Amino acid sequence: MPKQIDHEKRRKQIAEATWRVILERGMEGASARNIAKEAGLSLGALRHYFSTQDELLVFAMKLVQEKVRARINNIAIKDLPPKETVLHILLEIVPTNEETIREMEVWFAFTVYAKHKKDMFDANHDGIYSGMQNLIAYLDECSLLKQNADKDIEAERLYALIDGLALHAMLDPVRVNKDRIKRAIMQHVESICTEKIRETEERNP
Amino acid sequence: MPKQIDHEKRRKQIAEATWRVILERGMEGASARNIAKEAGLSLGALRHYFSTQDELLVFAMKLVQEKVRARINNIAIKDLPPKETVLHILLEIVPTNEETIREMEVWFAFTVYAKHKKDMFDANHDGIYSGMQNLIAYLDECSLLKQNADKDIEAERLYALIDGLALHAMLDPVRVNKDRIKRAIMQHVESICTEKIRETEERNP
Structure with missing residues (x-):
């Protein structure tokens, strides 16, 4: 080698x-x-x-980020319908299996630790927030987002929901399991999207 | 003394x-x-x-909980309209000033630490989740919650939003400031409550 x-x-x-x-x-x-x-x-x-110890820790954390990014890219290239793509990406960010819950646990431990180490590593800007802004903009471009939505606040709300679910999946994986996370995310995405006229469509095909 | x-x-x-x-x-x-x-x-x-060291840490954390609980009780006795009460309580849980952000920082550091100490202190059950269930039930009793809402998932979603905002207020207090937290919470509460105009329209079509 x-x-x-x-x-x-x-x-x-x-x-x-x-x-x-x-x-x-x-x-x-x-x-x-x-x-x-x-x-x-x-x-x-x-x-x-x-x-140095800090060089090792920063490298270990960047590797966690890379793994998440690779999983998201795998979904993006699948060419699903827009709303499906958004749902799948969100479900990939929130940890729902043992491996990803462990990644999240390491990530949280590191984030709290890095608060006391100035200039070590900017764990605040892990790319998830800008990712949420992109998803909201994407829903809007596809005319799926409710027309009166405040896009700025919707991105903040989605970001809080995702990280809150991730935190709770880590702290209480029995209650906050894969099914429950999926239902919460689907309910949220439905609530920010326009209501389908599916019923009408079905009645008058 | x-x-x-x-x-x-x-x-x-x-x-x-x-x-x-x-x-x-x-x-x-x-x-x-x-x-x-x-x-x-x-x-x-x-x-x-x-x-012991752990006895001290558990006592210090219970004191943080007590401070939050006292602030919530102060709002509950104010006798505001139902939706106002809910908004004020949520704004009290998410840290929006230096003192409460510091409390949250201590709380997160402790929560991550306690993950590695079995039976030390049940930081998972800090009373916030059951508080969210109560707020959703209260909105429903006051006929403010949307009628088709899944109350169970709405409590989970509200809990994730609140803790996600709290986490971000701690990590990035410049962007996630008091005004932004207030807008996100108001937007969320409005989105799960009935729209008054629509209600009137439905009653008097």
Whole structure:
């Protein structure tokens, strides 16, 4: 294997070891020593791949973002009807299975941690808010959004709903399960979209 | 001052010192040593008031809950029109000033921390979800809720909106300011309530 690729692969393995340590011990347990042990490396070898603790943490978090982005791109290229596309993307952002709930848990732990580390990593701007603005604009372009809607506030409301559901899925996965998340998101999207004249269409085909 | 009251007052002072330490250093900095120093006590004196670190943390968090509950009770006794009462209570839960944003920050840090401490403190059930169920039921009793609403999902959706806004107010207080939170909440409450004009039209077509 070329050396460059091997280096990047090893960095990803260390990032995944970091996630496991954070999940088990919280950010307060995510020391270089614990991460090296989990990755099966010496402390010196770890330093070869990441010269500082913060560099490692930022890399591990960017990898979570990339995974979410890849899942969203997979939906976008599916060419579903507009409202279906929006629903599927929203359902991809809110964690609904064990793997994505764990990702979210790592993400929240890191976000709270990063509050105390100025200039470390801008967890506020994780791209989800601008994503919500794009979805609202997309619904509007497709003439699906209610005509009197305040698009600015609708994006804020959708963003709050999505992150609130994500938070609750993490804290209380038994109640806030996949089915319940789906119903809440569908109910929300329906409420901001124009009411279909489906009944009329069905009566007068 | 009677000894019992003095004891309780001192415990509250220690809890407030704990909040300050968490805000400045995060949960990973909330050691007994740091908290004792912030409270101006010896480690031995601190142990007199709280025998374990977890006992102190749980007490400090319950005090945050009590402060929120007291603010909500103050609104409930004001005897405003139903929809106004609901709006005011929701605006009281989402932090909109420096003091309440700091409370929320401590609360989130603690919630993430408590995920790794089984049976420590049930941060999932902080009373906000059942509060949302009550508000939806109250709007329904006052015939303000849309008649075809799924009350169960509406409570979940309102809960997600409120906690999502709270999270964003903490992470990005410049964008998610008081005015913006108010507009999002008002827009949401209006969207789940009956439209008065339409009601009249339906009655007198």
